[in-house]
Every structure is written in C-alpha cells, then in structure tokens.
Amino acid sequence: MTCEQERAADGILRRSARRVSTIAVIAIAIGTSISLGSNTSRAEEVASTVTWDDQTLALVKSGDATRGSALATQCKACHGRVGLSDAGLMPTLAGMNPLTTYKQLQDFHGYRRPWKDMNQISRLLSPQDMADLAAYWASLPGLGKEPSGDPASPAGKLALEGNADKGIPPCTSCHTAKGNEMGAPPLAGQNAAYIEQQLVAFATGLRHNDLDGQMRDIAGNLTPEDRHAIAIYFSATKP
Ligand code: HEC
Ligand code: HEC
16 A cells, blocks of 8 residues: 555544544443443453464465365355355455465454354364465465455445545555455455445444454445445456
8 A cells, every 4th residue: 555545544543543432431320221232342352362473474475275275175165166156145265365364264263253153163273284285375366366346436435535524545555456464355256245245244343353443444435335335346446
C-alpha cells in the first residue's frame, strides 16, 4: 500500500478505536450493562495468540509442502481435492497466503475463532503441522488473481478507494492479490457467500480473532448491501 493509503487506513482505524472506547466509557458511567456483543470486552480479550514476531514468521517460512501434502488428505473432503471449493460457505484454500492459513489454524486450535469442525481438526495439529499445511495450500494455484469486476462500480470503488466518511479504508490496502504481511487473506477468487458470511460474522462480533479488531470495525461500517456487493466484486476474477 502507498504511504497515503496507509495513513488513511491508520486514521480510520484510530478513529474507530476511539469511538469504541468512548462508547465503553459512557456505558460504564451510566452503570448499565449495554450489550455491544463481544466488542464490549475487547480491551481484555485476546483476539489471537498469534503475533507476527520473528519466531512465528520463521516457523511459517519453514513449512514443508511435501509433508503438508500428506497431512492435507484430511482437508480435501470439505475444501476440495485441489483446495478449490465450489461450496459457497466453504473457503478455497489453494493459493492462500501461508501466514493466513497458519494463523487461522492456530486460532481454530485455541478456540479464538469458533467453528466446530475446524476447532476439532486443528486440535490434533502441531505448530509445525500448521506451517507444513500452510506451505502446501499456498503452493497450489487458486486465490491470488485480479478481480474482473468493474473498478468504477460502487463495490469496486469501495474495494479500491474505501469511503473515508463512513470509516472504510480501501480493502486492497491490506488485501492484495497474494494477501499481506499481517495475515490479511487474498480475497480475489474466494467464494462470494463465504466472504459475505465472514463480513457479517466480523460485524456482529461472532468472529473476533482479528488483531486490534480491525476487521470488526471495518465490517461494522459496511451496510448489508455493501457486504453483498463487495463479496460478489471480489469473487469474480480475471482468468
Ligand atoms: C468437515 C469439513 C472440514 C474439514 C475436514 C476441514 N475444514 Fe477447514 N473449514 C471448514 C469450514 C466450514 C470453514 C469455514 C469456517 C467459517 O465459516 O468460519 C473452514 C475454514 C478453514 C480455514 C480458514 C480459511 C480462511 O480463509 O480464513 C482454514 C485455513 C482451514 N479451514 C484449513 C483446513 C485444513 C488445513 C484442513 C485439514 C487439516 C481443514 N481445514 C479441514 C470445514 C472443514
Ligand atoms: C487494515 C488492513 C485491512 C483492511 C483495510 C481490510 N482488511 Fe479485511 N482483513 C484484514 C486482516 C488482517 C484479516 C485477517 C483477520 C484474522 O487474522 O483473522 C482480514 C480478514 C478479512 C476477511 C476474512 C477472509 C477469510 O478468508 O476468512 C474478509 C472477508 C475481509 N477481511 C474483507 C475485507 C473487506 C471487504 C475490506 C474492505 C471493505 C477489508 N477487508 C479491509 C485486514 C484488513
């Protein structure tokens, strides 16, 4: 991302963080138990035990795709034989940024991200298994193309430029074709229904494993119509 985009995204995130703490202060001051979903306890809650320190980055880099390929036989019934899922709510894993796969497996393992099947499957995986699986899925062709949708459409503009007035940074400042260093997954080529479902899950706080609540804030600022349109925008890709 450019410096300008970085500053814009940063400003928006700071503003939304301030908004959340103002609401929290007001709620405490009037002594009520206003329910803000899981966002209320964000200050105490640890979103994820994964931090992008040198040790974690080195572990993910050490992933062995050949070993991962053997472990991946247990994933294919759901995620597809070559990691391309055509079932709407099942994510495509082929071409996934390895940092994302690793972090999500750790988060499922530690119940930071709730999903029964994934919580059970990841319980049995060691950190090295997760790195190996991440290397394997990253080695297959899939995600990582360019969206084919019209960049001048409302969804295209939101994805590429954001909407500063509504507190929405450009999605592509973090979600590049290959994902980015913070574990932001590539979105282009992902199933539309899955993208939309995850945006709803972040907006409602059902999914709360994003560091600093950044996706919860952004998704919360999108309308249901925005979430639907943007999911369709990212799902269709150029060949
Ligand atoms: C019983 C079906 C099932 C099996 C088997 C399965 N998964 Fe999943 N997986 C899912 C579903 C469903 C989701 C989406 C969960 C959600 O909506 O939050 C998911 C999500 C994921 C995600 C998150 C992707 C993202 O974009 O955030 C990763 C990574 C993942 N699975 C990896 C694996 C790996 C690796 C294996 C094999 C070791 C595996 N899964 C086996 C059903 C399965
Ligand atoms: C400041 C960086 C940033 C921006 C801007 C951003 N995202 Fe994200 N997004 C992330 C990160 C990091 C994650 C992974 C969160 C985690 O660790 O689970 C994520 C996760 C997601 C996911 C879950 C994908 C999956 O495979 O499970 C979706 C969907 C998503 N973002 C959509 C969007 C959309 C749409 C926009 C623009 C309106 C956007 N994001 C803007 C950083 C960002």
